Structure formats: structure tokens, C-alpha cells
Amino acid sequence: MEQDAAQLAGHIDNGHIEFEGLPNTRDLGGMPAADGKRIRTHRLLRSGLLAPATRADLARLHDDYDLRLDIDLRTDEECAERPDPVAELPGLRFVHLPVFQEPAAGVSRSETDMDRVLAQVKRGEVEPAQLMITLYPNMLLSDEGITAYRTFFEEILACETGAVLWHCTAGKDRCGMASVLMETALGVPWEVIFADYMATNRFYGLAVVDGVPEDPFNGVDARYLNAAADAATREFGGMLGYIDRALGIGAGARAELKARYLV
Secondary structure: OOOOHHHHHHHHHOOEOOOOOOOOOEEOOOOEOHHHOEEOOOOEEEEOOOOOOOHHHHHHHHHOOOEEEEEEOOOHHHHHHOOOOHHHOOOOEEEEOOOOOOOOOOOOOOHHHHHHHHHHHHOOOOOHHHHHHHHHHHHHHOHHHHHHHHHHHHHHHHOOOOEEEEEOOOOOOHHHHHHHHHHHHOOOOHHHHHHHHHOHHHHOOOOEEOOEEOOOOOOOOHHHHHHHHHHHHHHHOOHHHHHHHHOOOOHHHHHHHHHHHEO
């Protein structure tokens, strides 16, 4: 399905939720998906850090979205530094699924990790974009990543009512890959998946020059996602093959997801 840039941006912008303290939170609802259907609204949410949410934000998540499941993809250290406000959301189930635990330059956002990485960049020891290009395939192919993303699907399949939200710190890398995988499972066209991934730059107000964000750690670059897609294609024949063969989320589970989340 070929769509122009304006249509693609419209799909994503329509899903952006204007919260007071959460700049990169989106509802996947409305995206075109399999069999001419669209993703159901108010059911599948992606976000960055939840700690800055205001009382009004939390009330909206509870009252407007009936949020029932919070999947946190961050490391233990990140969670300890800025925990999710779980106690402020009655009836919420919290699941911690770290995509990795070891410090990962530019992706893990603990204070100590970012201080270390920025010092390395300043000394000219690392090139930020190349770090991210290397890290993206590892998120999919490492044992921790496979376990996290498999359980991500299993937890969502087990949550039969209300909305699900998944997040990391910036809502673009670990959360971005979770979103790519869910959208793939639901039959969203790749050009829409790609536009959703790249929209982080717009929602954070980052300038992009020749496809490269002004801040490689807080923005997204097509090369990052392409590195992950290439790895999935090389090892499993594509993202759908990765979901099926690496994660064990087969045709039956994907059919259940489509029945629940597509209209």
C-alpha cells in the first residue's frame, strides 16, 4: 500500500496524545492494518518515561484509556532511578521486561551510563550513530532481548480488557522496537511502521538534516531501524519471521491479536 508523506504523518499525528508531562506518548489506534482494517483506538499505547506524568496525565490514562497493563522495558538501574507511578494507577498490572541489563551506550538512560557515554563521545572514542547501529540488532537477537519481546507479546495476549502501554526512557529504541513488532504482527504496512518510528524526532522537536537527527541519542535515524530489520531478515527472513520463529508468536497468537485489536 503506497501512501504519500502527508498521509503517513497524519496516521501518526492523529495518534499522538497531548499529555502535560509525556511528550512522546501515542495511541496506535487508527493505523491501517491487515485485511483493510485499522488498529482499535484506546487499546495499544507506546510511551517514554512515565515518571514525569502529572496527576492530570495519570487520571487520563486511568479514566480515558482504562490502562490495565504497564510494560517497562528499562534496566533495573533506570527503574530504580525513576520508577513508574504504579501506585497512582489503581488496577494497573506492572511488568518489568528489561531488553538488556548491562549498560548500553545511548539506549540505556541511567545517569551513570549516559555520563560515561557522553564522556567517551567528547574524547572522540565513540561515534554516536555507529553505536546505535550496532546496538539495534543486539536488542532483537540477544537472549535477553528475545525473552523480553516474547514475554511482551505473552503479557499483552493475557490482558483481555483495557489498554496496554509499553515504554522505555525516551520511548524510541526499546519501545520503538516493541512497537515495530506489534505493528508487524497486526499487519501494518512497513511505510506506516517506519513513519511511526521516525515520528519521535518530530514529537521531541528535533531537527533532522539529511536523515540524521541533531541529537543522535534523543532522536531516531532510519539507519538504526534498518540495522534491526536487516538482522531480522538475515537470521529469520524478516520481522514476521522473527516474531514467529525467534519469539514463538505463531499464526494462532497473531490471529488472536488481530481479532482483539483490529476493527
